[in-house]
Amino acid sequence: MEPIHIIGAGLAGSEAAWQAARLGVPVILHEMRPAKGTFAHKTGDCAEMVCSNSFRSDDDVMNAVGQLHWEMRAAGGLIMAMADRHKLPAGGALAVDREAFSAAVTQALQAEPLIRIVPGEITDLPQDGNWIVATGPLTSNALAQAIRSVTGTEALAFFDAIAPIVHADTIDMTVAWEQSRYDKGETEAERRAYINCPMTRDQYEAFIDALLAADKTEFHEGETAGYFDGCLPIEVMAERGRDTLRHGPMKPVGLTNAHKPHEKAYAVVQLRRDNALGTLYNIVGFQTKMKYGAQTQVFRMIPGLENASFARLGGIHRNSFLNSPTLLDDRMRLRQRPNLRFAGQVTGVEGYVESAAMGLLAGRMAAAQALGRDLPPPAPTTAMGALVNHITGGAEAKTFQPMNVNFGLFPPLDEMRSGRKGRKDRYPAYTQRAKEDFAAWLAAQ
Known part of the structure; x- marks a missing residue:
């Protein structure tokens, strides 16, 4: 045959x-x-x-x-x-x-x-x-x-973006906590599958300012393709309105800060385990076209990630279909x-x-x-x-x-x-x- x-x-x-x-x-x-x-x-x-x-x-x-x-x-x-x-x-x-x-x-x-x-x-x-x-x-x-x-x-073509990955032992767990949104999951491990980094309103506003001002990857002349809406860079979402991220990947609903249970976060950044050892976590929904130097500066503004070490930074590439x-x-x-x-x-x-x-x-x-x-x-x-x-x-x-x-x-x-x-x-x-x-x-x- x-x-x-x-x-x-x-x-x-x-x-x-x-x-x-x-x-x-x-x-x-x-x-x-x-x-x-x-x-x-x-x-x-x-x-x-x-x-x-x-x-x-x-x-x-x-x-x-x-x-x-x-x-x-x-x-x-x-x-x-x-x-x-x-x-x-x-x-x-x-x-x-x-x-x-x-x-x-x-x-x-x-x-x-x-x-x-x-x-x-x-x-x-x-x-x-x-x-x-x-x-x-x-x-x-x-x-x-x-x-x-x-x-x-x-x-046809569109641009797709990749989210960064953080070394787990560089996340400050005195600030961050483990919890799945709405405590979803059948086991305790599943209910604690995400690491959450809370932001106050002032921290969120400063983060958005830095995000919008950061150096971005520029496309070559003639590259006019759009983005796939399911994988938008966070900068593009932020450009659509200052609260877009807070109602998207940074929404605070369904989460209770284990360190300050009576204090409601204004926004929350979630990280999801990336390997079985639990040594790597990716930042959920944080696809980005920021240049590498800008990424480390902006992402370290996130409470709990001030001293984060990145196993991989985000990036953007052209997808053809x-x-x-x-x-x-x-x-x-x-x-x-x-x-x-x-x-x-x-x-x-x-x-x-x-x-x-x-x-x-x-x-x-x-x-x-x-x-x-x-x-x-x-x-x-x-x-x-x-x-x-x-x-x-x-x-x-x-x-x-x-x-x-x-x-x-x-x-x-x-x-x-x-x-x-x-x-x-x-x-x-x-x-x-x-x-x-x-x-x-x-x-x-």
Whole structure:
């Protein structure tokens, strides 16, 4: 049997390779790292997480991304299996020890007899064969040019930002305290999964002033792409209004200062554990385009972080993605060259889980083709189906932008199913319908 070739061993490519191999189809997984790196990646491991260490909410009843977790687990997804194995306390979120996670994904792929990982950069798109392009938002310049030459159009782009990571032993715990918002979590460790740094009104106002005045990274001429709203730099949020951060990542609600329980903070900065040892914490929602020197000065204004040591400072990079509604069919194939499928963030989905989910679908669809079958996507009533429907035709091509999974992508519920229109009734009805329809899709294969 001719192998499936997959370009890129990120979250999407790794999941695609795993799914195809589990269906009995050989895979050649091409990865340019570590021989050729990117500014964001630090290792040559597969499925390296370069921004947050969180897969977001794991609630598969009231949350669309939690439903996507459920579907990936139901389909035997490698990414979710390794995330569950290397889970860290994070309240209601699924956060992982990112280094252990990517190492485990790499080991699983290397141990699979039907998967061969081949190092080296792919700089062109083959005319024939069964290929999946899962190179992500940091596609190399050479391959990006090859994609443009095939599609006849410029890939769209937006800027994405990375949050800084702090060494835990440099956080002043006489000021900060451990607590998940609203004490979420089933165990004591989960209820104490975040470190919180409180601010008074004066401290917050001074922080905003410094943030707005700090030196920022300037874009090169011609770089006019916007930001993805789910990953805005904190400076951009602050420019939208002085209270924007206080009602966003710095909201003080659901938290009680363990040192001063009767004193309500005006704003709170949260840090989330980044590794199993608990030695590293990332600053939640603090993606930034400040220059490195400015970051250390401004972030050390946060109470409890006055002497913070940073394992990694924040940064900003250009993310490329296809105008998928005009270029891809519902089997995720390039219309001009149906031997090429695309998967992951390059298709215009946003988020680790969404990227991996598109890899899961692409891997199964490519494997079905190799086995002489055709595999349609799941129903649009499922989380995966809603995403692939959105990127391959449901979205307006002229205004297409990266999208996280959300219930707004799901077809509306009928009156009998939805009952009352409140979220407490509507969201469980969405997820129950999705589970039934996704299970039926799996059973039909």
